Amino acid sequence: MNRRTVLALVLVASSLSSLPARAAEDAYVFKTLLYVLKNDGAHKFVVESGGGIKVTKGREGHWLSFQSPVTIRFDQETLRLQGDTLVWSDEAVMAKKISLLTMPTIVTPAGKPATMFIGGSTQYFEKLPDGNFRLDELPKDSSASPHCAITLLAEPGESATGILSVTFTADITAVAARDKIPGVELDVGKPVLVTFKDKLKFTAARDAWTALCYEAPSGSDYSLLLLLKVSQQDATAERAGQKLVPAGPAPSAGTP
Numbered sequence: 001m002n003r004r005t006v007l008a009l010v011l012v013a014s015s016l017s018s019l020p021a022r023a024a025e026d027a028y029v030f031k032t033l034l035y036v037l038k039n040d041g042a043h044k045f046v047v048e049s050g051g052g053i054k055v056t057k058g059r060e061g062h063w064l065s066f067q068s069p070v071t072i073r074f075d076q077e078t079l080r081l082q083g084d085t086l087v088w089s090d091e092a093v094m095a096k097k098i099s100l101l102t103m104p105t106i107v108t109p110a111g112k113p114a115t116m117f118i119g120g121s122t123q124y125f126e127k128l129p130d131g132n133f134r135l136d137e138l139p140k141d142s143s144a145s146p147h148c149a150i151t152l153l154a155e156p157g158e159s160a161t162g163i164l165s166v167t168f169t170a171d172i173t174a175v176a177a178r179d180k181i182p183g184v185e186l187d188v189g190k191p192v193l194v195t196f197k198d199k200l201k202f203t204a205a206r207d208a209w210t211a212l213c214y215e216a217p218s219g220s221d222y223s224l225l226l227l228l229k230v231s232q233q234d235a236t237a238e239r240a241g242q243k244l245v246p247a248g249p250a251p252s253a254g255t256p
Contacts, residue, residue: 026109026110026232026233027107027108027109027110027232027233028107028108028109028110028154028164028230028231028232028233029105029106029107029230029231029232029233030105030106030107030108030114030152030154030228030229030230031105031228031229031230031231032102032103032104032105032106032116032150032152032226032227032228033100033103033226033227034100034101034102034103034148034150034224034225034226034227035098035099035100035101035224035225035226035227036098036099036101036222036223036224036225037074037097037098037222037223037224037225038097038098038099038222046072046073046074047066047070047071047072047073048070048071048072048073048078056200056201056202062170062196062198062214063168063170063198063200063212063213063214064212064213064214064215065168065200065202065210065211065212065213066081066210066211066212066213067202067203067204067205067208067210068081068082068083068204068205068208068209068210069081069082069083070211072211072213074094074097076093077089077090077093077094077097079211081208081209081210081211081227083205083207083208083209084207084208084209084229085209086209086227098225101118101148102116102118104116106152107233108152110154110155110232111153111155112153113151113152113153113167114151114152114153115149115150115151115152116149116150117141117147117148117149118147118148118149119140119141119142119145119146119147119148119149120140120141120145120146120147121137121138121139121140121145122137122138122145122146122175122191123135123136123137124136124137124138124178124179124188124189124190124191125181125184125188125189126181126189126190127181127182127183127184136190138191143171143173144193145173146173146174146175146191146193147171147172147173148170148171148172149170149171149172150168150169150170150171150226151167151168151169151170152166152167152168152169152228152230153166153167154166154167154230155167157203162205162206163203163204163205163206164203164204164205164206164230164232165201165202165203166201166202166203166204166210166228166230167199167200167201168199168200168201168202168212168228169197169198169199170196170197170198170199170214171195171196171197172195172196172197172224173193173194173195173196174193174194174196175191175192175193175194176192176193176194177191177192178190178191178192179191179192196214198214200212204228204230206230206231206232207229207230207231208229209227209228209229210227210228210229211225211226211227211228212225212226212227212228213225213226
């Protein structure tokens with residue numbers, strides 16, 4: 001699996017779905033920033049701990065979550081999460097090492113899951129018996145094609161006010177290789193897909209950033225970083241005539 005493959009998945013991203021908030025119910029607002037990190041530019045995640053950092057590991061061991069406050073180092077650059085603030089040490093440098101896939105804000109009723117799905121068609125060539133070639137493609141926006149599906153569920157925490165219990169489920173399918181076409185050196189054969197699934201549950205402070213990291217899936221040359229912040233909207237505002245709306249636009253790298 002290579003970076004060209006995963007970035008191709010990003011560039012053909014064509015759909016994003018979420019469950020809308022219903023009237024007369026409290027709603028959760030998920031603000032997300034999903035990045036691909038090039039491992040030749042940011043070789044390894046290093047968490048700089050001052051003590052007390054909460055780390056949760058996924059059921060399959062793929063994803064790790066780090067609750068704010070935390071500083072994550074990518075070689076010489078750092079990302080600092082402090083409550084509702086996130087700061088990159090050098091925005092210009094990190095822009096060369098990471099690619100922002102999507103930054104949707106999802107609003108969903110309390111206790112209801114929300115899913116964002118990024119996918120698209122993948123083309124390939126097949127050699128016909130008569131020696132000619134046919135261009136074909138995997139189904140668009142299908143689980144049988146490269147995709148990234150992330151489901152989020154937030155519920156009130158059991159311990160303290162302002163603490164949420166968040167369930168994160170990831171289903172990622174990417175191109176691991178291509179079938180070889182006899183007599184053709186180019187890597188244009190039918191994709192061989194690999195799927196990574198994981199699920200983890202963690203607690204997070206309301207309105208505070210959490211980092212979820214997946215380092216080098218299956219030894220690939222890229223890693224994934226999801227930044228997540230969960231807010232809550234009270235339905236009493238809507239009943240009073242104020243429409244529930246998503247939070248403002250997500251911050252860019254280096255912007256609190």
